[in-house]
Amino acid sequence: MRAIVIDKPGGPEVLTWREVPDPLPERGEVIIDVAASAVNRADALQRQGFYDPPPGASPYPGMECSGVVEAVGSDVEGFAPGDRVCALLSGGGYAEKVAVPWQQVMRVPKGVDLVEAAGLPEVACTVWSNVFMTARLRKGETLLVHGGASGIGTMAVQLAKAFGSRVVVTAGSPEKIGRCLELGADEGIDYRREDFSEKVKADVVLDIMGGKYLAGNIKVLKTGGRLVVIGLQGGTKGELDLGALLAKRASVYGTTLRSRPVDEKGAIVRGVVDNVWPLLDAGAIRPVVHARVPMSDAAEAHRILESGEHIGKILLVS
Structure with a gap:
């Protein structure tokens, strides 16, 4: 098969499309003939040498994919060759084939294009695990989403x-805010022109910025509020006002998804299939795709990602 290989850390130009050994199904694994993958910030960090794959994971980038099951190993439950699926990966999505534990595999929702399904696993599992499982967002509460136009x-x-929640987003342009409002957001804040911490009060904050936004995030939390930090685009360190945290009886969570063990990922995947897939089947929510790029031109997809101009997911088509 062919895959995107990173021989040395660097810019998008280090992503090379070349022949590598085919994966073989080990016990409990499914081999997927990849139709598409999708680009995530973690892929760019891996390319730059800052985010190595977990032990035992594929060395190739790509944390999600869609495609058709080609083969199954022993002790695989519920999947057979020919099934149309998408999967949450620890790596290896930028390839023509990938091996993945069966617990991290999901059937493609009804009405979703096989290629577009590649953009669902990482975002659906991230949002479900953090906003609903960890932060326990409830009907009627307010969610603040930083980077509302991202995948x-x-x-x-x-x-x-x-x-049934109220949603406020931050984004970097009127166009991005407009798209978020079209998707259902109740309010948009242009972070280039406005201080979000002066504009909103929230029960739950989903944060991709980390240190830079820590003080502001604590400020906007209501009593009993929950801050979930899932990214560090604004740095790893910030000053935390513990007095404010205690006074609000608030909580701060830091989470990652890629390095979790299979059983934890499997529990998240089951939650997604039970709670998110029915909404996709009914057309109540949909994948948002900015661009489809040939997988062999992954460098261009990374340039789009790093430009910050995209809205939704960037797909890599095999």
Whole structure:
């Protein structure tokens, strides 16, 4: 098979499309003939040498994919060759084939294109696990989503609205805010022109910025509020006012998804299939795709990602 290989850390130009050994199904694994993958910030960090795959994971980038089951190993439950699926990966999505534990595999929702399904696993699992499982967002509460026009942001907006919450987003342009409002957001804040911490009060904050936004995030939390930090685009360190945290009886969570063990990922995947897939089947929510790029031109997809101009997901088509 062919895959995107990173021989040395660097810019998008280090992503090379070349022949590598085919994966073989080990016990409990499914081999997927990949139709598409999708680009995530973690892929760019891996390319730059800052985010190595977990032990035992594929060395190739790509944390999600869609395609058709080609083969199954022993002890695989519920999947057979020919099934149309998408999957949450620890790596290896930028390839023509990938091996993945069966617990992380999901059937493609009804009415979703096989290629577009590649953009669902990472965002659906991230939003479900953080906003609903960890932060326990409830009907009628307010969710603040930083980076509302991102892949994760566009899913968070739709899911929170589908479950009856009020949603406020931050984004970097009127166009991005407009798209978030079209997806159901109640309010948009242009972070280039406005201070979000002066504009909103929230029960739950989904944060991709980390240190830079820590003080502001604590400020906007209501009593009993929950801050979930899932990214560090604004740095790893910030000053935390513990007095404010205690006075509000608030909570701060930091989470990652990629390095979790299979059983934890499997539990998240089951939650997604039970709670998110029916909304996709009914057309109540949808994947938001900015561009489809040939997988062999992954470098261009990374340039689009790093430009910050995209809305939704960037797909890599095999």
